[in-house]
Amino acid sequence: MQVIKYVFQPHGDDRGQLVSLEEFKDIPFRIKRVYYMYDTGSGVVRGHHAHKSLQQILICIHGSCKVMLDNGKEKKTVPLEKPYEGVYVSNVMWREMYDFSDDAVLMVLASELYNEEDYIRDYDEFLKFVNNCSDNEIEQV
Numbered sequence: 001m002q003v004i005k006y007v008f009q010p011h012g013d014d015r016g017q018l019v020s021l022e023e024f025k026d027i028p029f030r031i032k033r034v035y036y037m038y039d040t041g042s043g044v045v046r047g048h049h050a051h052k053s054l055q056q057i058l059i060c061i062h063g064s065c066k067v068m069l070d071n072g073k074e075k076k077t078v079p080l081e082k083p084y085e086g087v088y089v090s091n092v093m094w095r096e097m098y099d100f101s102d103d104a105v106l107m108v109l110a111s112e113l114y115n116e117e118d119y120i121r122d123y124d125e126f127l128k129f130v131n132n133c134s135d136n137e138i139e140q141v
Ligand code: T46
Pocket: 033, 035, 037, 046, 047, 048, 056, 058, 095, 097, 108, 114
């Protein structure tokens, strides 16, 4: 399983750093939604689901956290520790976010608007979905 990690270009000068993200240039899809999570207490695990069609990029813009990605066959853990790096999360991918630092702010750029129907929240259902999925139903960059 290949994990796609992005390292964005910081534009720094003596005033500090700035990272700009443009759809189809830095981000491989049209950005229809941005959300972020914070005040995630220690020991918290978020996610526990996959998506039928949503693609996302997760960026820990402050602090740090870990993301566990599971494609139904293999699992990989990705640490997010820099505000200029992100991880691509394809649609049919079980994800869990955990090990949040007290100051973590995890920002997510999403290819679709919020739609509860797109969630797969049961792990066995996820495995069935993966096994019935043709290659062209799994988004790739
Ligand atoms: C994902 C991971 C990385 C909304 O009303 N609008 C939204 O756009 C989102 C994302 C959530 N919500 C509501 C739904 C729930 O009542 O916010 C509440 C918390 O959402 P959820 O429990 O789904 O949060 P996480 O952190 O488990 O998962 C989120 C995304 O939902 C999910 O798509 O891939 O972050």
